[in-house]
Amino acid sequence: GNSVTQMEGPVTLSEEAFLTINCTYTATGYPSLFWYVQYPGEGLQLLLKATKADDKGSNKGFEATYRKETTSFHLEKGSVQVSDSAVYFCALRTQGGSEKLVFGKGTKLTVNP
Amino acid sequence: EAGVAQSPRYKIIEKRQSVAFWCNPISGHATLYWYQQILGQGPKLLIQFQNNGVVDDSQLPKDRFSAERLKGVDSTLKIQPAKLEDSAVYLCASKGSGDTIYFGEGSWLTVV
Numbered sequence: 001g002n003s004v005t006q007m008e009g010p011v012t013l014s015e016e017a018f019l020t021i022n023c024t025y026t027a028t029g030y031p032s033l034f035w036y037v038q039y040p041g042e043g044l045q046l047l048l049k050a051t052k053a054d055d056k057g058s059n060k061g062f063e064a065t066y067r068k069e070t071t072s073f074h075l076e077k078g079s080v081q082v083s084d085s086a087v088y089f090c091a092l093r094t095q096g097g098s099e100k101l102v103f104g105k106g107t108k109l110t111v112n113p
Numbered sequence: 114e115a116g117v118a119q120s121p122r123y124k125i126i127e128k129r130q131s132v133a134f135w136c137n138p139i140s141g142h143a144t145l146y147w148y149q150q151i152l153g154q155g156p157k158l159l160i161q162f163q164n165n166g167v168v169d170d171s172q173l174p175k176d177r178f179s180a181e182r183l184k185g186v187d188s189t190l191k192i193q194p195a196k197l198e199d200s201a202v203y204l205c206a207s208k209g210s211g212d213t214i215y216f217g218e219g220s221w222l223t224v225v
Contacts, residue, residue, distance in 0.1 A: 004155075032212065036216075042218055043117075043204060043216045043217050043218040043219045044156070044204065044206075044216040045216070046213055046214075046215075049212070049213070051212065089155055089156075091155075093214075099144075099208075100146065100158045100161055100169060101146075101156075101158070101206075101214055102158075103155030103156050103157075104155050105153070105154055105155045106153075106154070106155050
C-alpha cells in the first residue's frame with residue numbers, strides 16, 4: 001500500500017540553523033508529493049509540492065526535491081526562524097482513484113532565538 | 114476567496130454522547146474530505162465525497178461514524194456514541210479542478 005515515513009521528532013534548532021526533515025515514501029505508480037505545515041492551534045497549510053520526478057518545490061525559503069531513485073522528498077531550509085516553529089507533515093497523493101492524501105506522522109520543529 | 118469553514122472549533126462531550134461537525138468547502142469544490150488527526154499522528158482519511166457521492170469510506174468506523182453531503186456542498190460528520198479514543202481533531206478539506214487540497218482549521222473533540 002501507499003505510505004509515508006518521516007524522521008522522528010521533535011527537532012529543536014537555534015535561529016539561523018540549517019534544517020533537514022527526512023521523508024521517504026512507498027507508493028504504486030507515480031505519486032505527487034507534498035509538505036504541509038501546521039502552526040499551533042491552526043489547520044494544515046500547503047507549504048510546497050512536486051508532481052513528478054526531479055521537480056523541486058519551494059516556498060518561504062523551504063525546498064524539497066522529488067527523488068524517484070531514493071523515493072524521498074526531504075524538506076530543507078537554509079536558515080530557520082522562530083516563526084518556523086510548527087509541525088511539518090510529508091504527504092503523497094496517488095494519481096487516479098480516490099486521489100486522497102496519505103500523511104506521515106509529522107515532525108515537530110521548535111526554533112529557539 | 115473564502116477558505117474551508119468548520120464548526121464548532123472545540124467540543125467536549127462525555128463518552129456515549131453524540132456530536133456533529135459541520136463543514137462548508139470552498140465554493141465550487143466538488144471533492145470534500147474528512148480526516149481524523151489524533152494527537153501526535155498524521156491525519157487519516159475517514160471519508161471522501163465527490164459531489165454528493167461517496168468515493169472512499171474504507172477507514173470510516175461505520176458502527177459509530179456517519180457522514181453526509183446531501184446537496185453536494187456542505188457536509189456533516191456525526192459520531193454516535195462517542196468513545197474516549199475518538200478524541201482528535203476532525204479536519205475537513207476540499208479540492209477543485211486543480212492540484213491542491215485545502216484544509217479547514219479543524220474541529221477539536223475531547224471525549225471525557
